[in-house]
Amino acid sequence: MAQLPTDLVTSILTRLPTKSLIRFKSVSKAWNSLISTPDFVGLHLAHSLSSDHRLLIVNYGGHLESTPLVFGSDFGGAVTSRFDLPTSFSGFEVSICGCCNGIVALVCRNVDDPRLFKFVLWNPSSNTHFVLPPIPVDSDLTSEFMGVSFGFGYDCGSDDYKIVRIVEYFHTSDGDGDGGGGNDVDIDGGSDIDIDVGGGGGDDDEDGSDDDEDDDVYGIGDPYGSDDSSYDGDESGGCRMGFIYREVMVYSLRNNCWEMIHVVYFGDEMKWFCPGAVINKSIVHWIFWKYGKGEPRLRGLDLSSYKWKKLALPDFRGKEMINSPGDDDDDDSLSKSGFEASAIVVLGVLDECLCIVTRICPEFDNAYVWVMKEYDMKESWTKLFNLTEASIVGPLLSPPLPCSKGGDEVLLRKPNEDGGLCWYDFKGKTVKAQPKISNGLTLRDVNLCVESLVPVNLAV
Numbered sequence: 001m002a003q004l005p006t007d008l009v010t011s012i013l014t015r016l017p018t019k020s021l022i023r024f025k026s027v028s029k030a031w032n033s034l035i036s037t038p039d040f041v042g043l044h045l046a047h048s049l050s051s052d053h054r055l056l057i058v059n060y061g062g063h064l065e066s067t068p069l070v071f072g073s074d075f076g077g078a079v080t081s082r083f084d085l086p087t088s089f090s091g092f093e094v095s096i097c098g099c100c101n102g103i104v105a106l107v108c109r110n111v112d113d114p115r116l117f118k119f120v121l122w123n124p125s126s127n128t129h130f131v132l133p134p135i136p137v138d139s140d141l142t143s144e145f146m147g148v149s150f151g152f153g154y155d156c157g158s159d160d161y162k163i164v165r166i167v168e169y170f171h172t173s174d175g176d177g178d179g180g181g182g183n184d185v186d187i188d189g190g191s192d193i194d195i196d197v198g199g200g201g202g203d204d205d206e207d208g209s210d211d212d213e214d215d216d217v218y219g220i221g222d223p224y225g226s227d228d229s230s231y232d233g234d235e236s237g238g239c240r241m242g243f244i245y246r247e248v249m250v251y252s253l254r255n256n257c258w259e260m261i262h263v264v265y266f267g268d269e270m271k272w273f274c275p276g277a278v279i280n281k282s283i284v285h286w287i288f289w290k291y292g293k294g295e296p297r298l299r300g301l302d303l304s305s306y307k308w309k310k311l312a313l314p315d316f317r318g319k320e321m322i323n324s325p326g327d328d329d330d331d332d333s334l335s336k337s338g339f340e341a342s343a344i345v346v347l348g349v350l351d352e353c354l355c356i357v358t359r360i361c362p363e364f365d366n367a368y369v370w371v372m373k374e375y376d377m378k379e380s381w382t383k384l385f386n387l388t389e390a391s392i393v394g395p396l397l398s399p400p401l402p403c404s405k406g407g408d409e410v411l412l413r414k415p416n417e418d419g420g421l422c423w424y425d426f427k428g429k430t431v432k433a434q435p436k437i438s439n440g441l442t443l444r445d446v447n448l449c450v451e452s453l454v455p456v457n458l459a460v
Contacts, residue, residue, distance in 0.1 A: 010034065018102075018125035018451045019080075041453045045101055048450040055080065055124055057104055059096055059445035064106070065125035069448070070404075071409075081127040085120075088124045092118060096445040097163065097275050098152030102452025105163055106301065107154035107275075115145050118252070119163060121456040124449065130456040132251060135165065135258050146244070146269075151276025151284030155303045160254040162303045164284055168270060182402075223367045244269055250306070253457070259305050268297055277347045277354060277399075279375055282311065285354060287347055296344060298354075312378030314370045316343075316358055337446040348399025350384075355399050369400060385426040400424075401448050413446055421446070 013021060013035065021044070025032040034040055052071040057064060063084045085094055089108055097105035110116035119132035151164040218443055248262040268288035276284035285300040300309040345357040345367060354372040367387045374380035400410035408427045414420050420443070423432040 006034075010040065010043065013039065014047050018044075018453055021453060022126060035453070041455075045450070045452045045454060048452055049226075050100065051450075054448045054450060057096065057099060057124060057445075057447045057449055058443055059073050059094060060441045061093060061444050064094070064096075064104070064122070064124075065195050066449075081124045083124070083127070083129060084124050086131065089118060094120075095275075096447050097150045098278060099447050099449035100152055100154050100161065100278065101454050102280055102450050103161060103454055103456055104280070104449060106445070107148075107150050114148075115212070117148070117165075120251070121161070123452065123454065125451040126453065128456055132163070133256065135249065143171045143245075146170055147273045148272055149273040149276065149286055149288070151278065151301070153276075153278045153284050153303050154281040157284060157304045158254065162253065163251040164276065164301060164303070165247075165249045165251070165258075166270070166286070167249075168244060169247070170244050217224075248301075250303070257458075274346065277349050279352065279354060281348065285311070285347060287344055298347075311354075311372075311376055312381075313380075314356070314372075314381030314383070346399050350400050351402045357399060366380065385424075385429075389429050398446055401446070411446075414442070 013031075016024075021035050025035050025166075054071070056064040056069045057066055060410055062348070063082055066076065066081045073271065083106075085092065085108065091112060092108035092110055094106050097107045097119075099105070101125055102125055104285045106120040106122060108118040108120065110118075118134065120129050146168040148165060148167045152162070153164075154161050183392070195325055243265060245263065245265050247260065247366040248264075249258050250261050251258045268290045270286065271289045272287075276286050278284050281302070282303045283300040284303065285298060288297045288299055289295065290297065296313060298311040298313050300311060301307075302309065309450045330346075343358055345359055348355045348357070350369075352372055354375070356370045357367050358370065359367045369384045369386070370381055370385045371384050372381050396414045402410060409423055409425050412422050412424050414422055420433070424430070425432075
């Protein structure tokens with residue numbers, strides 16, 4: 001091997017499993033140096049992304065395991081790595097925030113205080129982890145914690161992995177609640193930030209323009225401008241006793257710190273809290289709901305610019321239910337549909353496409369799987385299949401996972417049998433049960449990631 005050209009050696013090594021490469025670091029100083037370089041890590045990752053091999057990440061609450069998976073084949077159940085929470089995490093429950101380039105982001109919630117979280121990055125291929133610095137807890141007793149969502153992705157421009165934390169609070173107001181003026185809210189012990197709960201305004205474009213389509217940087221005030229203002233002092237999110245506001249913080253792995261990005265009043269809220277769906281590794285999406293109305297909205301946060309993007313949702317109920325005459329709302333919302341938050345089961349990603357699982361009354365026990373085949377193209381939303389076709393009763397517990405290179409077969413997590421897994425060929429409409437991968441344990445989260453050498457601690 002010593003006589004082989006370096007390019008050929010590199011080409012061979014990039015095709016090997018991560019665990020083999022870790023062992024091969026001890027072959028020689030030259031190999032150790034080669035395998036540790038960022039260029040080699042990138043080449044190995046690119047090969048992993050193009051292969052049909054994945055790691056199935058399962059969360060049992062107290063620990064996580066990774067199992068090898070080949071698209072189109074049953075997984076044998078052999079555990080390649082296991083992650084147990086550190087002893088200092090006693091009293092915390094773990095959830096999968098997301099997977100990106102072989103790194104799994106874990107969110108650990110304190111069971112006694114829903115405001116307290118700890119975060120861990122885990123590479124199941126190298127079985128290494130990194131505990132993130134904590135976020136200071138807001139001590140403002142006038143603000144009631146409502147809920148929190150997270151997202152995890154990669155900013156290719158800065159070669160940085162980032163975690164987003166979105167928290168909503170109800171802030172008790174001392175004013176008369178008529179929507180005028182501002183309210184001082186102390187954020188994490190810092191200086192007072194004036195939050196404008198009035199309608200309109202809020203142009204945050206760097207160029208200072210008033211273009212509504214570009215007015216997507218969420219800052220102080222209504223981020224959507226007058227078109228999306230819904231605060232009236234009595235309903236639609238506000239009341240005479242206070243208002244709802246939202247904090248958006250981002251953790252940068254490269255800088256190893258948290259940063260407050262936005263503290264704003266919004267014209268919508270999160271009615272259910274779940275991990276964000278990531279497209280192109282860098283745009284994290286969530287579902288929001290217009291205050292006081294059953295109108296879901298799809299928003300994406302770009303991890304490079306921290307600008308928000310509005311995306312259209314599919315026509316869940318029929319074109320006559322959307323943009324009814326006299327409705328001046330955006331095209332990305334459902335109007336007068338009576339849509340409930342419980343009708344959208346989960347938002348996810350399937351084959352690099354945004355995916356939404358819905359259940360619509362009166363077919364409450366049935367669920368539909370929608371995919372946006374072309375990003376940011378409303379016309380590309382397609383109803384892929386429903387659970388009646390798959391002979392499954394009840395909603396899915398997580399988005400379908402792609403498990404065939406041809407895109408015909410997906411892995412579903414069923415609502416029964418403690419969230420058991422099954423294969424579904426949605427073209428042939430056939431189901432094949434997958435044996436439980438662990439006996440006596442309840443599956444809480446499931447996800448897929450690639451093998452990689454990407455380190456979990458890039459902080460300098």
